[in-house]
Amino acid sequence: MHLQEIFKGLTLSEAHKNILSEKLKKTTISKGETLLHPNDRALHQFYVESGCLRSFFTDKSAKEHTIQFAIKDWWISDYTAFFKKEKAILQIECIQDATLLRLSRDDMNEIFDKVPGVERYFRIKTESYIGSFQKRIIGDLSKTAKEQYIDFVNTYPNIEQLVKNYHIASYLGITSESLSRVRKEIARN
Structure with a gap:
């Protein structure tokens, strides 16, 4: 690491590196495995060293809504459940073999107390995540599917080789057929 x-x-x-190495637990997960299920306790957040994961919500009609993709150098969890110590509403699945660093809430707080600057690091990451999430919600409400797709490609460059089309469509809130139309339109221009 x-x-x-x-x-x-x-x-x-x-000394600080030793504390961090002790608290960040390396784990691997294979494509197709689930890291977190709905109603589980979200006891950890995960840093992606390699691979690709996605978090998603399945509604009452069994439709999946992808919330986040996590690629190298990203963090992922069900953050509402992680921070509020509630049961997860999201599922996190591995869509490409991954090496992760697992961090519990208690270990994170201990790191905050012992390693200067790490709390600020996580605050900045959290602020960025909240800003991106809010921007995405506004985009979902106000942008066309084409504009949302362009934003997606800019946010996740090169991810299209890693994920299935229906994952991208569920992230954008459109059908796979609509995604194909958007891609064709962009290719023509």
């Missing part, structure tokens, strides 16, 4: 790559901009002493 390359802590300096994860915690960019922080100067970490050997």
Whole structure:
């Protein structure tokens, strides 16, 4: 694990690196495996060293709504459940073999107390996540499918080789057929 790559901009002493190495538990997960199920306790958040995951919600009519893709250098969890200590509403599945670093809420708080700058790092990550999420909601309400797709490609460059079309369509809130039409329209222009 390359802590300096994860915690960019922080100067970490050997003692701080040891604390982080002790608290961030490396785990691997294979394509098709589920990391978190609805109604589980979201006890961890996960840093993606390699691979690709997605979080999604399945509605009452069994339609999937992809909330997030997590690729290298991204964090993923059911954050409402993680921070509020509630049961998960999201499912997290592995869509490409992944190596992850797992961090519990208690270990995160201990790191905050012992490693200067890490709490600020997570605050900035959280602020960015909230801003991106709000921007996405506004985009979903006000942008065309084409504009949403362009935003998606800019947010997740090169991800299309990793995920299925129906995952992208569920992220955009459109059908796979609509996604095909949007791609054809963009290709023509």
